[in-house]
Amino acid sequence: MSMFGMEPLVIGDDILDIGSRKAVDRYCGNKAQIGLSQDLLMGRPGAFDVPNVKDPALYCSSHFRSTCGTGDAGQEIKFAKGTTTLAFKFNGGIIVSVDSRATQGNYISSQTVKKVIEMNPYLLGTMAGGAADCSYWERRLNLQCRMYELRNGRRITVAAASKLLAGTMASYRGYGLSMGTMITGWDETGPQLYYVDDDGTRLKGKMFSVGSGSTFAYGVLDNYYREDLTLEEAIDLGKRAIYHATHRDAASGGINNLYHVTKDGWVKIHAIDVNDMHYEFEEEKRNEMSS
Amino acid sequence: MDTVIGVQYKDGVIIAADQANARSILIYQSNLDKIKQLTSHSAMGVSGPNCDLVQFTEYISKNLQLYELRHEGTKLSTKAQANFCRNELAVALRKGPYQVSALLGGFDLTTQKPSLYYLDYMGTLQKVPFGAQGYAQYFTLSTMDREYRENLDETAALDIIGKAIHELQSRFLIKQNNFIIKVIDQDGVRVHSQGADPADT
Numbered sequence: 188m189s190m191f192g193m194e195p196l197v198i199g200d201d202i203l204d205i206g207s208r209k210a211v212d213r214y215c216g217n218k219a220q221i222g223l224s225q226d227l228l229m230g231r232p233g234a235f236d237v238p239n240v241k242d243p244a245l246y247c248s249s250h251f252r253s254t255c256g257t258g259d260a261g262q263e264i265k266f267a268k269g270t271t272t273l274a275f276k277f278n279g280g281i282i283v284s285v286d287s288r289a290t291q292g293n294y295i296s297s298q299t300v301k302k303v304i305e306m307n308p309y310l311l312g313t314m315a316g317g318a319a320d321c322s323y324w325e326r327r328l329n330l331q332c333r334m335y336e337l338r339n340g341r342r343i344t345v346a347a348a349s350k351l352l353a354g355t356m357a358s359y360r361g362y363g364l365s366m367g368t369m370i371t372g373w374d375e376t377g378p379q380l381y382y383v384d385d386d387g388t389r390l391k392g393k394m395f396s397v398g399s400g401s402t403f404a405y406g407v408l409d410n411y412y413r414e415d416l417t418l419e420e421a422i423d424l425g426k427r428a429i430y431h432a433t434h435r436d437a438a439s440g441g442i443n444n445l446y447h448v449t450k451d452g453w454v455k456i457h458a459i460d461v462n463d464m465h466y467e468f469e470e471e472k473r474n475e476m477s478s
Numbered sequence: 479m480d481t482v483i484g485v486q487y488k489d490g491v492i493i494a495a496d497q498a499n500a501r502s503i504l505i506y507q508s509n510l511d512k513i514k515q516l517t518s519h520s521a522m523g524v525s526g527p528n529c530d531l532v533q534f535t536e537y538i539s540k541n542l543q544l545y546e547l548r549h550e551g552t553k554l555s556t557k558a559q560a561n562f563c564r565n566e567l568a569v570a571l572r573k574g575p576y577q578v579s580a581l582l583g584g585f586d587l588t589t590q591k592p593s594l595y596y597l598d599y600m601g602t603l604q605k606v607p608f609g610a611q612g613y614a615q616y617f618t619l620s621t622m623d624r625e626y627r628e629n630l631d632e633t634a635a636l637d638i639i640g641k642a643i644h645e646l647q648s649r650f651l652i653k654q655n656n657f658i659i660k661v662i663d664q665d666g667v668r669v670h671s672q673g674a675d676p677a678d679t
């Protein structure tokens with residue numbers, strides 16, 4: 188519904204309505220194709236252009252796919268990917284621990300990627316898979332969370348935030364998005380941890396690890412995890428799990444960024460180079476063996 | 479890889495499903511509840527990707543709820559619910575298919591009769607006395623064919639489910655430790671047993 192019967196301007200005046208029912212209703216009449224989700228409206232704030240071909244989904248997934256290993260060898264553009272991220276709940280809150288390496292094919296494009304996205308002081312998102320996909324969609328989720336806060340006068344729950352992201356991923360199914368993320372935070376129901384995937388999977392759990400190095404991280408996590416870990420033990424576990432994953436997985440490495448989520452929000456605990464950890468643990472083993 | 483098994487008996491329906499969510503070689507979670515309650519007296523055990531499972535069952539159950547709200551609390555029969563599901567699957571098939579295969583079980587309070595429906599991702603619908611989805615079909619249908627009779631009681635039906643699960647755990651390559659079993663009868667939908675607590679998250 189527009190004031191005085193005039194059509195709204197295309198850019199800017201309706202930016203505050205992004206994601207609301209009003210915006211959807213306003214743009215619904217302009218939809219060129221039946222069956223497109225609202226996210227795919229073209230040329231509107233918060234919407235996308237897709238390639239002007241018969242099957243945009245197929246085109247995107249075959250030319251812009253971000254896959255593990257050398258699955259994207261034939262593509263002109265190879266996207267940054269490969270990682271280890273993990274998060275687990277324990278009695279003292281949630282530990283989120285990630286590496287910081289980005290690879291493009293066999294090239295290490297960066298050792299200093301921020302794979303934990305600080306959405307608001309109470310909500311964190313991790314990044315695994317396509318770096319572009321993760322950072323874009325999680326920043327967009329951040330916008331939606333902020334709009335929710337402004338409209339409803341209270342912070343969004345982690346369940347709702349992860350549901351928004353999962354719904355977005357579900358509507359872009361088949362387009363070749365690559366994103367495996369964990370949405371975590373502390374809301375009025377306590378500490379929550381959700382895993383959200385590029386194919387729309389959304390799982391609530393106590394412990395997840397995502398990325399090419401996740402199996403290595405799980406090995407350490409599963410064997411040493413207990414619910415009653417102390418904070419020091421939990422931080423140590425998160426640190427070691429990432430270290431072991433970066434040691435064995437070529438696509439993971441760099442710096443271990445570790446966060447702790449408490450009821451007062453998240454706190455960044457440390458940023459330690461995994462290379463330094465290697466020598467620290469080696470010395471520790473040497474000391475243990477000699478004593 | 480999901481397993482869903484269902485058996486109808488004289489006074490109700492039993493549906494069992496495995497509780498794992500896996501991708502490639504990793505098990506992400508092993509305490510999932512794949513038997514989603516639709517109305518007070520019906521539930522659907524679903525196999526398929528987690529996304530479709532959630533999106534489809536939530537869409538169906540909310541629409542069934544909306545129908546009740548709009549029509550002064552009239553509850554849809556299980557047959558009507560199953561046909562609604564089938565129609566949604568068929569419509570979505572040529573646009574963006576829901577890759578779910580389900581067993582919908584319900585108890586009609588008006589006729590005091592239970593019923594079980596087999597639903598496929600291609601829009602198949604069939605009323606069946608017992609059924610299975612996924613690889614479980616290959617392992618369990620013969621056991622159920624052998625054991626099923628008309629007018630079973632709850633214990634006998636649970637026994638059939640037990641035998642089916644036992645066969646899967648002996649012969650199926652994929653280890654499925656945890657099963658959740660739900661009973662739908664005159665009193666509604668209740669959990670009979672579960673391998674792992676879905677609320678333990």
